[in-house]
Amino acid sequence: MSTLASGLRVAHPHSIEEAIAARAQNPGSRFLGGGTDLIVNMRRQIDTPNALIDLSRVDEMAEIVAKGDILRIGAGVTIASLAGDASIAPYKAVVQAAEGIAGPGHRNMATVGGNLCQDTRCIYYNQSEWWRSANSFCLKHRGDTCHVAPQGQRCHAAYSGDLAPALLVFNPEIDIAAPKGCRRMPLADLFVEDGRAHLSLTEGELVVAVRLPAAPPPSAYAKVRVRGAIDFPLAGVAVALTSSGGKVGSLRIALTGTNSRPFLLADTDRFAGRAVDDKLLQEIDRLVQKQVQPMRTTTASSNYRRVAAAALARRLVAQLAGQGAA
Amino acid sequence: MTSEPIVDAKLAQRRVPLIDGIDKVTGRARYTVDLDHADALVGRILRSPVSHGNIVRLDVSKARALEGVIAIVTGDDCPYTYGVLPVAMNEYPMARGRVRYRGEPIAAVAAIDADTAEQALALIEIEIEKLPAYYISEDARAPDAVLLHDNKPGNIEREVHHEFGDWQAALAQADLVREEKISCAEINHAQIEPHACLAEYDPLTERLLMQSVSQVTYYLHLMLSRCLAMDESRIRIIKPFVGGGFGARVEVLNFEIITALLARAAAGKVLMALTREETFLTHRARPQTDVTVKIGMKRGGKITACTCEVVQRGGAYAGYGIVTILYAGSLLQGLYDIPTLRYDGYRVYANLPPCGAMRGHGAVNTRHAFECLLDRMARELGLDPFEVRRANLLKPPLFTLNGLMVNSYGLPECLDKIEQASGWKERIGKMPPGKGLGMACSHYVSGAAKPIHWTGEPHAVVNVRLDFDGGITALTGAADIGQGSSTMVAIAVAETLGISLDRVRVVAADSAVTPKDNGAYSSRITYMVGNAAIDAAQKMKTILTEAAARKLEARPEDIEAIGEVFRVSGGGEQSSLPFHEVAKAALVDRGAITVSGTFTTPVEAQGGKHKGGAVGSTMGFSYGAQVVEVSVDDATGQVTVDKVWVALDCGHAINALAVEGQIEGSVWMGMGQAMSEETRYLDGLPAHASLLEYRVPTIVESPPIKVFIVESHDPNGPFGAKEASEGALASFAPALVNAIANAIGIDLDEIPVTPDRVMQALIDRRRQARLAQSVRAAS
Amino acid sequence: MHAPSPPPRKRLLRLKLNGRWREDAVAESDLLVDYLRDVAHLTGTKTGCDGGECGACTVLVDGKAVPSCITLAVRCEGCSVETIEGMATQGRLDRLQRAFHEKLGTQCGFCTPGMIMAAEALLRRNPNPSDEDIRAALAGNLCRCTGYVKIIESIKAAAEVTP
Ligand SMILES: Cc1cc2nc3c(=O)[nH]c(=O)nc-3n(C[C@H](O)[C@H](O)[C@H](O)COP(=O)(O)OP(=O)(O)OC[C@H]3O[C@@H](n4cnc5c(N)ncnc54)[C@H](O)[C@@H]3O)c2cc1C
Numbered sequence A: 001m002s003t004l005a006s007g008l009r010v011a012h013p014h015s016i017e018e019a020i021a022a023r024a025q026n027p028g029s030r031f032l033g034g035g036t037d038l039i040v041n042m043r044r045q046i047d048t049p050n051a052l053i054d055l056s057r058v059d060e061m062a063e064i065v066a067k068g069d070i071l072r073i074g075a076g077v078t079i080a081s082l083a084g085d086a087s088i089a090p091y092k093a094v095v096q097a098a099e100g101i102a103g104p105g106h107r108n109m110a111t112v113g114g115n116l117c118q119d120t121r122c123i124y125y126n127q128s129e130w131w132r133s134a135n136s137f138c139l140k141h142r143g144d145t146c147h148v149a150p151q152g153q154r155c156h157a158a159y160s161g162d163l164a165p166a167l168l169v170f171n172p173e174i175d176i177a178a179p180k181g182c183r184r185m186p187l188a189d190l191f192v193e194d195g196r197a198h199l200s201l202t203e204g205e206l207v208v209a210v211r212l213p214a215a216p217p218p219s220a221y222a223k224v225r226v227r228g229a230i231d232f233p234l235a236g237v238a239v240a241l242t243s244s245g246g247k248v249g250s251l252r253i254a255l256t257g258t259n260s261r262p263f264l265l266a267d268t269d270r271f272a273g274r275a276v277d278d279k280l281l282q283e284i285d286r287l288v289q290k291q292v293q294p295m296r297t298t299t300a301s302s303n304y305r306r307v308a309a310a311a312l313a314r315r316l317v318a319q320l321a322g323q324g325a326a
Numbered sequence B: 001m002t003s004e005p006i007v008d009a010k011l012a013q014r015r016v017p018l019i020d021g022i023d024k025v026t027g028r029a030r031y032t033v034d035l036d037h038a039d040a041l042v043g044r045i046l047r048s049p050v051s052h053g054n055i056v057r058l059d060v061s062k063a064r065a066l067e068g069v070i071a072i073v074t075g076d077d078c079p080y081t082y083g084v085l086p087v088a089m090n091e092y093p094m095a096r097g098r099v100r101y102r103g104e105p106i107a108a109v110a111a112i113d114a115d116t117a118e119q120a121l122a123l124i125e126i127e128i129e130k131l132p133a134y135y136i137s138e139d140a141r142a143p144d145a146v147l148l149h150d151n152k153p154g155n156i157e158r159e160v161h162h163e164f165g166d167w168q169a170a171l172a173q174a175d176l177v178r179e180e181k182i183s184c185a186e187i188n189h190a191q192i193e194p195h196a197c198l199a200e201y202d203p204l205t206e207r208l209l210m211q212s213v214s215q216v217t218y219y220l221h222l223m224l225s226r227c228l229a230m231d232e233s234r235i236r237i238i239k240p241f242v243g244g245g246f247g248a249r250v251e252v253l254n255f256e257i258i259t260a261l262l263a264r265a266a267a268g269k270v271l272m273a274l275t276r277e278e279t280f281l282t283h284r285a286r287p288q289t290d291v292t293v294k295i296g297m298k299r300g301g302k303i304t305a306c307t308c309e310v311v312q313r314g315g316a317y318a319g320y321g322i323v324t325i326l327y328a329g330s331l332l333q334g335l336y337d338i339p340t341l342r343y344d345g346y347r348v349y350a351n352l353p354p355c356g357a358m359r360g361h362g363a364v365n366t367r368h369a370f371e372c373l374l375d376r377m378a379r380e381l382g383l384d385p386f387e388v389r390r391a392n393l394l395k396p397p398l399f400t401l402n403g404l405m406v407n408s409y410g411l412p413e414c415l416d417k418i419e420q421a422s423g424w425k426e427r428i429g430k431m432p433p434g435k436g437l438g439m440a441c442s443h444y445v446s447g448a449a450k451p452i453h454w455t456g457e458p459h460a461v462v463n464v465r466l467d468f469d470g471g472i473t474a475l476t477g478a479a480d481i482g483q484g485s486s487t488m489v490a491i492a493v494a495e496t497l498g499i500s501l502d503r504v505r506v507v508a509a510d511s512a513v514t515p516k517d518n519g520a521y522s523s524r525i526t527y528m529v530g531n532a533a534i535d536a537a538q539k540m541k542t543i544l545t546e547a548a549a550r551k552l553e554a555r556p557e558d559i560e561a562i563g564e565v566f567r568v569s570g571g572g573e574q575s576s577l578p579f580h581e582v583a584k585a586a587l588v589d590r591g592a593i594t595v596s597g598t599f600t601t602p603v604e605a606q607g608g609k610h611k612g613g614a615v616g617s618t619m620g621f622s623y624g625a626q627v628v629e630v631s632v633d634d635a636t637g638q639v640t641v642d643k644v645w646v647a648l649d650c651g652h653a654i655n656a657l658a659v660e661g662q663i664e665g666s667v668w669m670g671m672g673q674a675m676s677e678e679t680r681y682l683d684g685l686p687a688h689a690s691l692l693e694y695r696v697p698t699i700v701e702s703p704p705i706k707v708f709i710v711e712s713h714d715p716n717g718p719f720g721a722k723e724a725s726e727g728a729l730a731s732f733a734p735a736l737v738n739a740i741a742n743a744i745g746i747d748l749d750e751i752p753v754t755p756d757r758v759m760q761a762l763i764d765r766r767r768q769a770r771l772a773q774s775v776r777a778a779s
Numbered sequence C: 001m002h003a004p005s006p007p008p009r010k011r012l013l014r015l016k017l018n019g020r021w022r023e024d025a026v027a028e029s030d031l032l033v034d035y036l037r038d039v040a041h042l043t044g045t046k047t048g049c050d051g052g053e054c055g056a057c058t059v060l061v062d063g064k065a066v067p068s069c070i071t072l073a074v075r076c077e078g079c080s081v082e083t084i085e086g087m088a089t090q091g092r093l094d095r096l097q098r099a100f101h102e103k104l105g106t107q108c109g110f111c112t113p114g115m116i117m118a119a120e121a122l123l124r125r126n127p128n129p130s131d132e133d134i135r136a137a138l139a140g141n142l143c144r145c146t147g148y149v150k151i152i153e154s155i156k157a158a159a160e161v162t163p
């Protein structure tokens, strides 16, 4: 008894070049990282590719290499290896985020590229074909209204990957391979605030690696969810903070789970040079609450996600400042 | 002279692993979908996409024409209702005319493979004229609401109004009267094995073989006979290994009847394996419940009166509803001394999957509300939570106001045990900020004293067989669904006969060979089937003793049997015989022996004389109490359970290992309901129909559970035993909510206590404080 | 008359299953769990959900515990796949199996094969796991019967036995 649409084809390229070529040959195909997002969605028929380009044999994408002042993480590196890799340890937020993704079995298969590129989520969308069809589908897939915001013309499905915010606070770049050649851009530019098309990649583009600057600042990641494992973040927050003499040097805060994309909180520059005190924490709280846009895409209330995101940001900043002082 | 008898070491220690445990740890155990189905057709069900409506057109002709489709059945193929209560069968296996919830079966297909079956479903054309649909009790009860069932005005399946004693006067005499309205979300059993069955119909002999995940194969047998209009003798039911039930599989389920209909229509074998989503849609679990409870209390904590209103949102069909709403009231009694009581219960229809029985059936949500209120009142009166409970203990033996029999009562000892183990006295009131302790009590029946299908037969029958091989085979209809009931039967037989456990084989739940049993519900098996097993084993022992006496030329009353040796008491080596020789002697002249043991409850145990008075009646209640320790993160609303101490009076632990397992499992299931589990419907569609959105706790947030077994030795229980699987469940949620109140000073009125609910309560408190401040400033 | 679509084209899959190499025809759309249960007839591996949510289908691929219900079978070409059926050898229960049996780490048994495989991966990596290590390693395996208490006890007991 097969639970995926029969007739699916799978290609197993051994190099980036072969992968790009295979993908280009098959307009209805998708890259397959660990499959822990894609295969689940295919089983629910919310994604119906006719072919998969399996990236697991592309060795050049499965390495973590330190070169000069850059740590380059292949997009094919599994989440489990990422979490356990010594060179990642200084990027504390990344380790914490990786360790909290899904369950250990998923992390053994799931990849960095797949985690970054995973689909956005919504209770009206991550359901079976019967369910969605009984609900006349929705804007994101096969339908014409959004059940979350029926007046609007956009999809608010929430980006819920843990890794992206944890990487974003280090200001990384990503390498992208495409039939037309390679390009490099800030990771932040990968994401678009649109639940239906949340990635800026064009057809056939492959994320090859993430490039993290060396000498990372102290950082931390935390998320809220109902259970202690498996659950996606209702809100996830990464913070990187440098401080000296009890004063903020640079502060970067990134969020996930609240919007259709992970994003760096704008306007944190203004905290430079200030002491980390209650007033500052309150301002951070307000700033987060202002910039996040949770919608009713989860069973937990959207207000909870807003308030919890702010609470996490406050807590992590205080915690990192405390560590800095100590 | 002093040679030690062979005693079974594991039996003596009362830590017996499951007799089918090896099958489970090796992967050999065959669950329904593991049965040989190489030549079986694949069954699939077409489900209603709308919540409420009239089917105006149903056309299966295109699907029927698809190559590879062997059979299609619809509501037209089964004009018979089915259900668990003979008085309330208002459901068809597939809708006829009207659909009442999204997901209700409308038609089904048997095809040569899954792809074909699914293509066929897509080819079935349906047109449904929508009717207004109701998803909350209040809406369904509105005066102008369309009726789901024409004969049920107000969309109420059953109203219950019970009054015992002059509760009004008693309230007036109380020093403190308080009322709370507490809501519990709907939950689901979420047993890890999804529903499945394998039906085989032989058109030549006109016989049906059904293998299914059933907890009560007898009900399945009855309903298949009814819905297929087949003689019961032509049906055979076998229960393979079952991956949990918790009440989900007590009632006969629509897919079981549908699969049998398909098998007959296809003249063959059909495997129906439901998805997790369909398993959720089949539901039959604990209803969303609003409990309004009022207690009158004396200054010292003694309760004078209790009034309680319970509204259960029961879903679209009757199911078990009448029993659930009766349980919710009757089990207010039996735990404490409540001298006057008024109960009003309403079981409401709504356009959602039907609810049913779930572990702690009917008792859990009322108990939750009651125990929360008890704590809040104790706080107001400056009483310790233990103290207020001790002020209301029963003094058995007695019959409660509503006629429930209480003989053994280990609650006082349970309280002592957990108070001490948790360090309650030293720690309460001295916990650091955000940390708290809470406690609560609960109880549950050891089998309903009056079965639903009253036939005049005994409550339980067990056959014990002996043949030339010297093996003892116990035959029971009781369904082992993982709780270990077959192991219990084996122990009861081995202990009674004084033989090693290895000599006993248990054959369970195959209607062709095992005696009918009322099944795995209301925690009846240990008490009832255990007693029947002992009875059968005693009869076998009499036969064996007589045979040994003949051989040893002694009087039967002088023979003792210990450790597989029969001897003349006080005699030497020569006057003893090993088991196999006694067995051979017993077979002389009569051949293979089968004896039958039974158990029947006396009339006085069967509850009060008032309408519905039988529900809640039992031979003995288990009693439980627990302390829960929590941490509450007031920034994120996240609650962590740090530790649980639980004591349960199970009468006597026939197998302490299994009793611990049941207590841990039930406490933890209570934790799931209290912390994270709930169903959520979006216009009648289940947003929770997966194990990602229906949040069964993971091992990460599951706390250590310290178990204490209390043995009150019930006078009528098998070896003094009572139930151990349900009694501890209901005290978790109130203990947790009480602990949260202890930690952060907030009384939560809703479960589960998900972070968003806790956060909302924190926000509300802050807002109120600000309001109070501004009022003060203005005045 | 509607004709159903033709069955999918198959290809050969070669892998080492419980220590033995074998080769089977599989559809490219087959999931590993379908291959194990329907092609290799190893029904010890269970499925409890509609994909990736419960851990009942956990098997080892090259020594790592993974959910086989969201793993493509063809991805395991050349890999070593281990299931519950490979644990007991020559009539002897493996230490985890024995401990789960004796300590009642299994009740209904449905989660048990997945639990044992996840625990096996843990013990190979970490022979002396703490309670927290065990919790972390089994975080993706749901059990509805035991409350996990005796599962943790079972794994600790197994860890004390040298394999
Ligand atoms: C029960 C469950 C719980 C989960 N919980 C979490 C959680 O808590 N946090 C979390 O972050 N995730 C969670 N996930 C989602 C998922 O497991 C992770 O996001 C995982 O990291 C996805 O990685 P993958 O390699 O498996 O992605 P895949 O499923 O292989 O791919 C995901 C998407 O990315 C595309 N893609 C993959 N690689 C590339 C590439 N190199 N370049 C371009 N596109 C690519 C694919 O085509 C696909 O569209 C959960 C999943 C499940 C089933």
Ligand code: SF4
Pocket (backbone or CB within 6 Å): A121, A122, A123, A124, A125, A138, A139, A140, A141, A145, A146, A147, A148, A149, A154, A155, A156, A157, A195, A297
């Ligand atoms: S946010 Fe709206 S459009 Fe997007 S997935 Fe949810 S319901 Fe569909």
Ligand code: FES
Pocket (backbone or CB within 6 Å): C046, C047, C048, C049, C050, C051, C052, C053, C054, C055, C056, C057, C058, C067, C068, C069, C070
């Ligand atoms: S079957 Fe549930 S995770 Fe695989």
Ligand code: FES
Pocket (backbone or CB within 6 Å): B192, B243, B244, B482, C105, C106, C107, C108, C109, C110, C111, C112, C142, C143, C144, C145, C146
């Ligand atoms: S033993 Fe039943 S699910 Fe774990």
